[in-house]
Amino acid sequence: MMLVFGLFFLLPLVLVVIVSAWDYNEYEMLPGFSFRGYTDTFEGCLSDWPNICTIFKTYLKTLKLCFITWVLTLGIGFTLAYFLAFHVRSITWQITLSLICTIPFWTSNVIRMIAWIPLLGRNGVVNQGLMSIGAIHEPLEWLLFSEFAVILAFVHLFTFFMVVPIFNSMIRIDRSLIEAATDAGASSWQTLINVIIPLAKPGIVIGSIFVITIVMGDFVTIGVMGGQQIASAGKIIETRLNALQFPAAAANAVILLGATIMIIMGLSRLVDIRKEL
Amino acid sequence: MSERRSKSFYLLATFFLAYVLFLYGPMFAIFVLSFQGPEGGLTFPMNGVSLHWFYKVFSGGGIVDIGASFKRSLSLGLLVTVLTVVLSVGAGMAFRRKFIGATVLFYTAIASLIMPSIITSLGIALEFRLIDDLINHFGPEYHWSWAENWTTAMGLYTSGLGAHLTWTLPFGLLIMFAIFNRFDHRLEEAARDLGASHWQVFWHVILPLILPSVVGIGLFGFTLSWDELARSSQAIGSVNTLPLELQGLTTTVTKPDIYALGTLTTAVSIVVIISALLIIRFLQKRQARFGSDAGQGMV
Numbered sequence: 013m014m015l016v017f018g019l020f021f022l023l024p025l026v027l028v029v030i031v032s033a034w035d036y037n038e039y040e041m042l043p044g045f046s047f048r049g050y051t052d053t054f055e056g057c058l059s060d061w062p063n064i065c066t067i068f069k070t071y072l073k074t075l076k077l078c079f080i081t082w083v084l085t086l087g088i089g090f091t092l093a094y095f096l097a098f099h100v101r102s103i104t105w106q107i108t109l110s111l112i113c114t115i116p117f118w119t120s121n122v123i124r125m126i127a128w129i130p131l132l133g134r135n136g137v138v139n140q141g142l143m144s145i146g147a148i149h150e151p152l153e154w155l156l157f158s159e160f161a162v163i164l165a166f167v168h169l170f171t172f173f174m175v176v177p178i179f180n181s182m183i184r185i186d187r188s189l190i191e192a193a194t195d196a197g198a199s200s201w202q203t204l205i206n207v208i209i210p211l212a213k214p215g216i217v218i219g220s221i222f223v224i225t226i227v228m229g230d231f232v233t234i235g236v237m238g239g240q241q242i243a244s245a246g247k248i249i250e251t252r253l254n255a256l257q258f259p260a261a262a263a264n265a266v267i268l269l270g271a272t273i274m275i276i277m278g279l280s281r282l283v284d285i286r287k288e289l
Numbered sequence: 290m291s292e293r294r295s296k297s298f299y300l301l302a303t304f305f306l307a308y309v310l311f312l313y314g315p316m317f318a319i320f321v322l323s324f325q326g327p328e329g330g331l332t333f334p335m336n337g338v339s340l341h342w343f344y345k346v347f348s349g350g351g352i353v354d355i356g357a358s359f360k361r362s363l364s365l366g367l368l369v370t371v372l373t374v375v376l377s378v379g380a381g382m383a384f385r386r387k388f389i390g391a392t393v394l395f396y397t398a399i400a401s402l403i404m405p406s407i408i409t410s411l412g413i414a415l416e417f418r419l420i421d422d423l424i425n426h427f428g429p430e431y432h433w434s435w436a437e438n439w440t441t442a443m444g445l446y447t448s449g450l451g452a453h454l455t456w457t458l459p460f461g462l463l464i465m466f467a468i469f470n471r472f473d474h475r476l477e478e479a480a481r482d483l484g485a486s487h488w489q490v491f492w493h494v495i496l497p498l499i500l501p502s503v504v505g506i507g508l509f510g511f512t513l514s515w516d517e518l519a520r521s522s523q524a525i526g527s528v529n530t531l532p533l534e535l536q537g538l539t540t541t542v543t544k545p546d547i548y549a550l551g552t553l554t555t556a557v558s559i560v561v562i563i564s565a566l567l568i569i570r571f572l573q574k575r576q577a578r579f580g581s582d583a584g585q586g587m588v
Contacts, residue, residue, distance in 0.1 A: 092308055095301040109305070116312050119558050120516040122535045123551035127315035130322055168311065200297070221403060229405020232518055232536060246407045258415060265408045272405060 071271070074244045077159065077234075078227045081166040085223050086216065088167065089174025093215070094208070096175070097182035110179070113172055125165050125236045132156040132164075161237040166227055173226070174219035181215030182208070217279050224279075228272050316555070323548035362531040363557075365449060366514040372450075373457040373510035374503060380458075381465025382491070395462075402459035406520045409455055413520075417448045449530070452520040457510045464509065468502045497576070501569040508565035512558055 092113075100106050116124065131138055133156050185208065193203045209216075231246030249268070252261035384391060401409070472495075480494045496503075518532040531554060535547070 088308065091301065091304055095305050099298045099301055112309060113312065115559075115562070116316060119316070119555040120518075120532050120535065120551070122518060122532055123319070123555060124316065126535075126547060126551055127319045130318045131315055168315070171308070225403040225405055229407050231407055236536065246405065249407050249411060258418070261411055262415065265411050268405060269408055276403070 070243045070248060074228060074246075077162060077166070077244065078224055080163055081170070081227050082220060082223055084163070084167045085171045085174045086220065089171050089219060090178055090212075090216070092171070093175045093178035093182055093212075094204075096179050097185075098208075113175065117172055121169055121232070122236065124169060125233060128161065128165065128168075128237070129156065132161060157238060159238070162234050165233050165237045166230075169233065170223050170226055173222040177218040177222070178212055178215035181212040185211045221276055221279055224275055225272055228275070229268060319548040320552050320555075323552040358531045358534045362515060365453065365530065366511045368450065369453045369457055369514040370507045370510040372454060373461045374507045376454075376458060377461025377465050377506050378499075378503060380462055381469060382495075384462075384466070385469055398459040398462050401455045406456075410452060410520045413448050413452050449521055453514045453517055456517055456520055457513045460509045460513060461506045464502060464506050468499050472498070501572045501576075504565055504568050504572065508562065511561055515554075515558060515561075 096106055096109060100109060133139070189207055189211070190203055193207045194200075198206065229246045231244060231250045234244045234247055235250075246268070249261045249264045252258075252264060380394070384395075476498065477490050477494050480490045485493065516532055517530075518536060521530055521533060535550065535554070
């Protein structure tokens with residue numbers, strides 16, 4: 013197993029870092045030290061100062077998408093996990109309900125994205141519905157192939173990644189603690205804030221790491237749901253690759269990796285992953 | 290928790306129901322729309338009901354060679370499944386004792402799981418490009434006959450397979466952890482006391498007990514590989530797997546055949562899931578029947 017990871021994960025990562033410092037021309041990479049991959053990436057950042065250059069704009073946009081998705085998935089995921097863990101009483105029902113949520117996870121993400129087209133498109137169900145009740149007169153253009161669609165798809169695809177770890181933390185909470193809180197006179201709201209949330213924190217952190225890393229590196233969802241119009245950190249890498257500019261792609265990958273690692277480090281300060289599994 | 294169901298229960302239950310609708314609604318829309326009549330478009334309303342678009346997918350009219358990528362995805366998925374099961378069970382067994390590199394392997398697996406897919410994909414692509422360059426460079430020098438007409442080492446069963454394994458193996462390993470966390474160690478101790486060798490303990494005691502969960506690993510391995518897209522994107526070489534074809538189609542196709550294709554691939558996933566669940570049930574029943582209460586600890 014280590015061999016597989018070594019060959020197909022660690023070595024490739026090392027190569028990404030090495031190649032990111034290579035030179036390149038129109039169609040091939042040239043071994044030899046150069047920061048061109050990086051300088052090309054940050055092109056215009058100094059000269060256009062104080063205007064924000066493309067790469068920073070792209071990262072800001074990616075972070076924004078990431079943040080909105082994180083807030084939404086956390087809110088929805090926490091509520092669902094809370095319901096499953098504390099309000100559904102029999103184990104059979106817990107398993108059944110989780111299975112219902114898991115089944116869509118086993119079909120292709122692309123299909124789950126395509127599935128929004130008949131609903132959100134110009135002649136889609138939502139637009140037709142709104143027009144028939146007279147709420148709008150023109151079809152809404154921003155429903156599909158927009159940031160809204162991207163975020164909707166992210167929430168649709170990845171909320172369950174949040175539910176599983178949070179649920180896992182919640183069912184481990186000793187019920188007597190909650191009873192104790194109630195007996196001590198805490199309202200259910202106070203119990204939630206002061207007892208359940210702190211104890212479910214490991215799950216929240218693990219779920220957050222999952223969602224954030226997926227969204228940071230995503231280029232498929234953003235491509236399909238954004239109509240190939242929205243730029244993101246992952247999309248830059250893909251574009252560079254399609255232009256066969258490997259060192260530039262690698263440089264972007266290193267930057268993305270750095271950004272992701274910083275976020276994970278910040279989050280994992282809060283919890284020891286190994287202990288939770 | 291009060292004994293009677295409170296108002297918040299119904300509130301939360303409604304929320305849950307809304308989420309399930311949100312989850313399934315769009316999928317049902319495309320399932321229904323894939324039975325669109327020949328005149329139908331990409332949206333409601335339906336223009337008649339027919340199997341026209343399924344027929345079109347199978348006859349290959351209009352879309353690129355779907356049948357071939359379907360078979361490619363299927364065979365790659367099966368290979369990934371077998372390797373994931375074997376390697377995960379092996380690693381899971383190894384992790385029950387401390388061994389050198391255990392922590393490193395664990396963190397590598399976690400890192401592989403959460404690494405943005407495009408980076409892994411790019412890395413593998415670079416790796417195989419460099420291998421190609423090396424072979425092209427040294428081949429003539431050392432007169433390797435096999436290197437003469439070298440094109441690329443990249444392909445479905447080299448780089449593509451590797452890319453998929455970096456995605457399925459962490460899941461397999463985590464499932465193994467979950468299994469052995471609840472495993473009753475007294476059972477194998479009893480077997481050892483009765484004089485069973487390590488191999489016999491594994492073959493006659495441990496494996497039958499964990500078999501239902503091992504089928505689960507296989508299920509994960511197959512479905513993850515079957516739908517994998519981001520990691521394959523740069524690392525698959527010149528041919529495409531089914532999800533890659535589908536992604537390509539989203540930008541060009543304006544007819545419901547893409548929905549028919551979506552319905553078909555989902556159907557494959559569902560068939561696999563159901564058969565896996567049936568096998569698991571069968572194995573658990575058999576355990577319950579022949580294994581006294583030994584299987585009770587496992588879910």
